[in-house]
Amino acid sequence: MDSGPRRSSPATPAPRIAETPAALPAGAGRRVALVVGIDTYAPHHRNLANARNDAIAVSQRLTGDFGFTVTPLLDEDATAAAIWAVLRGWRTRLAPEDDAVLFFAGHGTSVTSAGRHPEGYLLPADAAHTPDTWLSEADLVAHARTLPAQRVLLILDACYAGTALRLSDAVRAGEREDQVIRILVAGTERQPVLDAGGGGQHSVFTRALLDGLDGLADTGQHPDGAVSARELITFVCAEVPWRSRVRQDPGTPAQTPVGGTIQARPDDADLTFTPTRPRLPATILRNLYSPQPADREAAARQLADLYGAATAPLAARELVRLLEEGKAEAEAESVGPGLPAPPRPAETALLAACAASLGALGELSGFGPLLHLLADERPGSPRPAAAEALGRLVATSSAAHPDRGERQRQQALETLIGLLGVEPTRPAPRATGPAPPPAAVSSPDPALREAAKAGLAHVPTVAPALAARLTAGPPAEAHPKPLPRPARTELADALAVIGQRNVRDDVAWPRLPTLAAWERRWHLARRRLAPRLAAILGDAGVVGAAAATALALTYLGITLVAFTPRDARAFAPGAISVGALPGLLAGMALFGLPRATSAASRFQSMRSGAVGGLLAGLVVAAALWVPHWYLGIGCPPNEGCPPNAEWLWLVPGLVAGPALGVIAGTVLPAPGWPHGRRWGAPLLVAVSVATFAGVRMAWPALLTGRADDVRLELGMWALGGLAFGLALALLWPTTAETSTDQPTREGGP
Structure with a gap:
């Protein structure tokens, strides 16, 4: 596997939530996988950068999403003997109703004898200079034919691995007719492949593979939620060429994966990746990973409808991914040292949509990204959208996770109040762990202050605290200066906004002294009549x-x-x-x-x-x-x-x-x-x-x-x-x- 330039992509991997895979249906076979990823080789072979990450990500998908029993072999553990030990063990432990998957990410090579086609090999961690220490693709295919499992899939992310496709032939005399073997390789038999280019420390091939397993390969007019091996092969072979082309220098040939059937059965049965836990719809996933900002914006807005659903954590992680990608792209296009490029209008709309949906989902993972976005002072940054979404997230997360996230909610409220020019009455509680995002300070931007008030209006329970600050001001021992008049005006206006949005909630209408009450009435009338x-x-x-x-x-x-x-x-x-x-x-x-x-x-x-x-x-x-x-x-x-x-x-x-x-x-x-x-x-x-x-x-x-x-x-x-x-x-x-x-x-x- 050749190293390639690492470039950002809209297909950065989304971390999966830890869930227990659902039990397989009664009578279903076992699902096993051998996942190999090798970055560190013996001194006479060049090390790789992302093969280990690829193997870990594939293992997580197969285990967490599809209920596979995975045997991972990484770096020095992935010796030829260890790989063959697992494969030979399958021959005795598997049954005809079982499924088997082999994934290999590492170096590959080929040897051409006089008058013959190239023969492909995969290099284990202990590979020497001689082919007898390598893994022959022909031997792997021959061994797969002998496995009791009915459905076998080989996935090889290595250079020159396309020779395995020439090993396809008809069922030989005396062999089983109930087995289907399919194979997917990262490139042709004469093609080196990229070690990077997939974003998130993945190769471009494995990134496309993960996207397909996440549901993007669930094609057809009526997606069924499952991904067959045939659909996965079709998707990866279509995606990798254009992804590799945009990530390489002009004039460099695109990487072209190949895949197909090594051995078929009369009924054309296929290995199918059926999710064992909730996942996002394929139609939304396709738009989330689209290269067009408008498609990603539409998908981000759709995710807001998943509040309270089992897929809400996944939706929040996808939105966080989009926000992080926007930040990474801005830093990559910096206009000077430490000066990220301002977002383009389409990117601003996308970031605003992500912020709004994060606020609606109610997942605690949204607080950090929203606070970071709120602290982004670049021209065109959607800070108002982040401010209102932050207040909404306080409300929705209180309903979705009432027993968790109190510190994060308190920090969010203090940040919104700070935008009005009011200092906190006490330091916001800080959770242990990484330092919190930079706090937003009082803003001269009227749109941002209005958004902060709209965010506070989602949390009517904050009204008594605002009323206390309006009438008494900060404690004398902490803030000897009285509350400034502009801050008093902003607080009275904020109370009017909260009251206007929560007319029938008594908590949103705390009692105020006569003068403050009339000031709230004035702002309320102004807003209603405006x-x-x-x-x-x-x-x-x-x-x-x-x-x-x-x-x-x-x-x-x-x-x-x-x-x-x-x-x-x-x-x-x-x-x-x-x-x-x-x-x-x-x-x-x-x-x-x-x-x-x-x-x-x-x-x-x-x-x-x-x-x-x-x-x-x-x-x-x-x-x-x-x-x-x-x-x-x-x-x-x-x-x-x-x-x-x-x-x-x-x-x-x-x-x-x-x-x-x-x-x-x-x-x-x-x-x-x-x-x-x-x-x-x-x-x-x-x-x-x-x-x-x-x-x-x-x-x-x-x-x-x-x-x-x-x-x-x-x-x-x-x-x-x-x-x-x-x-x-x-x-x-x-x-x-x-x-x-x-x-x-x-x-x-």
């Missing part, structure tokens, strides 16, 4: 303008009808002013203030809308009073009215305004308002008529006692109330919007 603030202001302006126009035109028309032209010209400006200003302010206040007060409350209930309606009523009252006060319209003192009679207009306003406001804030439909009712608009019209005509005229009419004036005023203001109510009801926006609040406590993805 997505639709422009629409609310626009709708409020339309409603106000409609109400103003309706009242002004109504009162102007009444003035023109009820008075002589000369008097009408004198009263017209006043009539327009008396109608336009109340209509404008009333319409805008009735639409906007209930929305604002509701957004500032926890549950956005009808009661909070009613409070906003009362506030809007005060605006309506002022709007009805100001024009009369400004124009001096009232009851003259010489007619028995008290001085400053224009103040009387404030009284009916205080009755009409709150009545209309309560209706507008409780039952009138509006965007983003779940309490609207279809009968809210007619009710508003009726109350407008009643309050404008009855309440508005009650005080002046009772004081003057003039029946004619009472009837005239009642008619005028009844018509005005009707126009005002119809304008509001007809132009009141009723398009539904989806609330951004999530009134549930998160315990999973």
Whole structure:
């Protein structure tokens, strides 16, 4: 096996989780394997770098994933005598229903005699210069024919091993007809093969072999979860050429594995690698190992759906692998000493997808990679995605592993709080072992701070601790300086985000002092109204303008009808002013203030809308009073009215305004308002008529006692109330919007 350049690959091996292989079905045969890997040779042979790693990885796959009983022979233990001892032992211990696999990773050579084809040999650890100390491929194939096992597979990752394919022939007379022997070799009989190129300290051939065993070789329109020897051979022979080509210098021939059948049986039965434990679907695996970042990103996002599944640890390991590869590629493409290259947009999207899925899976192995990604300050690094995913991982891991990972969760929370500019009240507990990733510090990046708050919102149980820091600040003995004002603002905003996401969770709503509570309300209202603030202001302006126009035109028309032209010209400006200003302010206040007060409350209930309606009523009252006060319209003192009679207009306003406001804030439909009712608009019209005509005229009419004036005023203001109510009801926006609040406590993805 020739050494080759070591280059990064999207196919870095994924460590397997330690699980006990499932018991084989009743009546199934045993599965045995001999796995040989030799890096260290006698002095007269060049040592290799990755053959031992290849053998160890294959042993782990066969044992952990497929239930094989593996005999590993590594380095100096892999002598010719030891290898033949195992193979000869199979002849006596195996039964016809058993399966046998031989994997060899090490040096290979060939000897060409005059007029004959090359003969291939494998070099054991104690190989000398003479072929009699080597392992003949012909002898290995001949020995395989004598094994009792029905299915035998030979896998040779060595140079010049392709001569074994010429040993295929028909079943000889007297030999069994129930045996199938297949072989897969790393190259042709005249081809040296790479010792590296597979990433993760593997040869390119063994890397492809491991990928195939992991499920990528499970081909066909309907993958069955198992990999047959035929599928494995087809996959490896297709993958290695292009992988070796991109990992070698231009012009170097691609490595071309060969494989096939040494001996077949009539029913064409095949050795099949059937997983004995859960594994990731082949469709996702293919995309995870695709050279296209978009394919890997799509697969990374699919892995988030495996929360709580038996394959969640495998999914987390694949995501960690993708993050580590991104880091390795950035370091390989550094723009200077210690300056990794910034990620490209496609790589940023891939890293963000990996971070989001790690947060959703809830596996403790995701904390370290997310903290490292959060500390990556390169331009374009997906730190916001890592921050939110870190908070989500705290929540999901608490549900998936409540008895483990408390230190990691505490460190993650302190890191997120630190991004807001708040120092921890106590040092974050550190677990024994390797040093933790560098902690993130307060960031001037608003997007990163927003992501940190979104991450904390996944953990409502952190709200009491944040409230304690907001109200009391750090302990005096540890932090003598008071909490800075920017940090207080960020904490109040974080509490608003947590409360908005966990409306019905009392833990997310700790009690605060009055000032801090109002600050939280302010941030809560700002966040709830921000997505639709422009629409609310626009709708409020339309409603106000409609109400103003309706009242002004109504009162102007009444003035023109009820008075002589000369008097009408004198009263017209006043009539327009008396109608336009109340209509404008009333319409805008009735639409906007209930929305604002509701957004500032926890549950956005009808009661909070009613409070906003009362506030809007005060605006309506002022709007009805100001024009009369400004124009001096009232009851003259010489007619028995008290001085400053224009103040009387404030009284009916205080009755009409709150009545209309309560209706507008409780039952009138509006965007983003779940309490609207279809009968809210007619009710508003009726109350407008009643309050404008009855309440508005009650005080002046009772004081003057003039029946004619009472009837005239009642008619005028009844018509005005009707126009005002119809304008509001007809132009009141009723398009539904989806609330951004999530009134549930998160315990999973």
